[in-house]
Amino acid sequence: MTTKEQFRPEDHPNDSFLLTTVVGSYPKPKWLNRAKELYQDPDHEFDAEDWQEAKDDAARLITDEHERAGLDVVVDGEMRRTEMVEFFAHRIEGYEFNGPVKVWGHNYFDKPSVVSEVEYDENWLVDEYEFTAAASDRPVKVPITGPYTLANWSFNEAYEDDEELAYDLADLVNEEIEKLVDAGARYIQIDEPALATTPDDHAIVGECLERIVADIPEEVRIGLHVCYGDYSRIYPEILEFPVDEFDLELANGDYEQLDVFKDPEFTKDLALGVCDAHVAEVESVEQIEENIKKGLEVVPPEQLVVSPDCGVKLLPREVAYGKMANMVEAARNVEEDIDAGNIDVERGAPAPADD
């Protein structure tokens, strides 16, 4: 049995189960941004306690929105997080901030500098997890920025090279996951977008993951999210990674890269991106059904999970919700079709080699 079945809802309507979830981030309600401005305004009486309450409200709201959309596994939409590196760097001893740097155009982020050996300081996500778990009856997934990305998207002033830094950070991620598991978390997703920039470093990411999963109980589901890259440069090598699931962005490229995963056989679970996170138009249920069927060309239903391509935080909130709702409807329809025998789920045999 894979780690996926434990997340099947008791009242799941179909025999087949295509777990539906999200990658993580979700549009923040406008009032949360306004609350942040008030909190940052020294002349305003909106204080730390008020700010905490605002974040709690937002986390509850978005978790609830995920439930309403029908997702099997929910996230709080990362309402408490700023940017995916910044958030963690603020909680790790050894990091300092020197100001914003450009990513593109006038989009900046506070790229932190590692100035001394990194150490575990305050907990990162346990409070967030406990809050979300209490706010929902559904299982909760916890996305964590991976150590390779944390290393690669920081200035490294203290370590011989980024590889050494990544391994030290991996040990800290391991420590955090242990705490999350103690708190009840069973579904962890490691986000490694930096791997797309430097695909040749897949072995470093593999070694990081070995450290991350050390002594983590087997029933805990570990996923890896990689987006926006040339997957042929990391496949099939990534099949060696000690994870249960790969969460991949494929809708954005219209499944051009799908064939990459057909040969050799995809031996892990595939969390397939079935909605484009960068197009502000809700895909129809029929379109998403077609996308889900693409996944069945790679893995059987037992190994398939459906989610959007990537975090949806840049979309208008109503569009993000529309995508979630249609995605769940499409997944249920495809499950019914599979149960009824209307879909050929025999994975297409890889094209025979020339020799």
Added chain:
Amino acid sequence: MENIKHWYSLAVRTMTEYVSTTPGLFPLPDWAKDDLSDLKGHQKGDLIGGDEGEEITAAYEEAREEVIAAQEDAGLDRVVEGQLRWDDMLAHPLAVHDAVDTQGIVRYYDNNNFYRDPVVQGELDFSGDVASELESASELTEGDALQAVLPGPYSLADLATDEHYGDEADFLAAIADFLAGEVEAFPAHETLFLLEPSLIENAPEDGVDERASEAIDTVASATDADVVVQPYWGALEEKVYAHLLDADIDAVGFDFVANQEENVYNLQEYGATDAVSLGLADGQNTLVEDPEAIRDRVDWVYDQIPVTEFETVYLTTNTETFYLPYGKFEEKLAVLAEAADLAEVKAA
């Protein structure tokens, strides 16, 4: 006669000029990041088009004044305009061209940075965009030696997509002619830096390496200023380096931050131009080097190679500096200026 030659060579040795400079493409001061993102927006269509209105122009003018003052305060020997408007980094001269359509957002080399793919759809005639920036800068530099900065033709062609010329060689030649035309319109400048990271990151194949060198020659011939060709993110393949030495340029740059061994090898095996540019401070890391350490690295380079003197040694960051937070960028400027002073003292 022998004696005279000997004394002459000693005199030259003591006369190596150390010139502190940068490859330009600075980070915006933090206030300008805020103001300009409010004025321009955050989306693809909001990036610079070369036809910006009064308010945006005014913000850039104020930021330009600030970075020129920062270079003067630091005591750099060359002052650049700062290229603060270059939203698309080295692709900027094409991104603002009328015959170019800026399309999808693509990755800028192996960095977590992105630019708009400039798709060339017509004849690359004269633009004057960079010349007008330099005019504004030269009004501010108060006699300090102005340094112009451009992408080298090979890198600019590599960053762009051609839908007009149809042939790789014709496209490269057209880009070179375009850049040469731009340079001819520049106000007086002491030095021209041509940034050529693609020569390393996407090294030209046999035959193309020679054409890359000819293209550089075309651009370099358009100015009387000293021309420095600065490749970075590693070392040139030896054939590419050998061809580059054939171009009529004054200095080749070496990225000693990213790669020491192969850069030294090229210097040992093929020699060098009379001037060199040494990328010794890291343009992509907030760790601020000691000026003494930079000076020691200059000595280290000298120790590795048979040539004992260069006419001019440019001391610079290895890459552009827009990767850095503004405060760290300013600190790097001061380090370079001080390192050049230290090297000069020691040499004399």
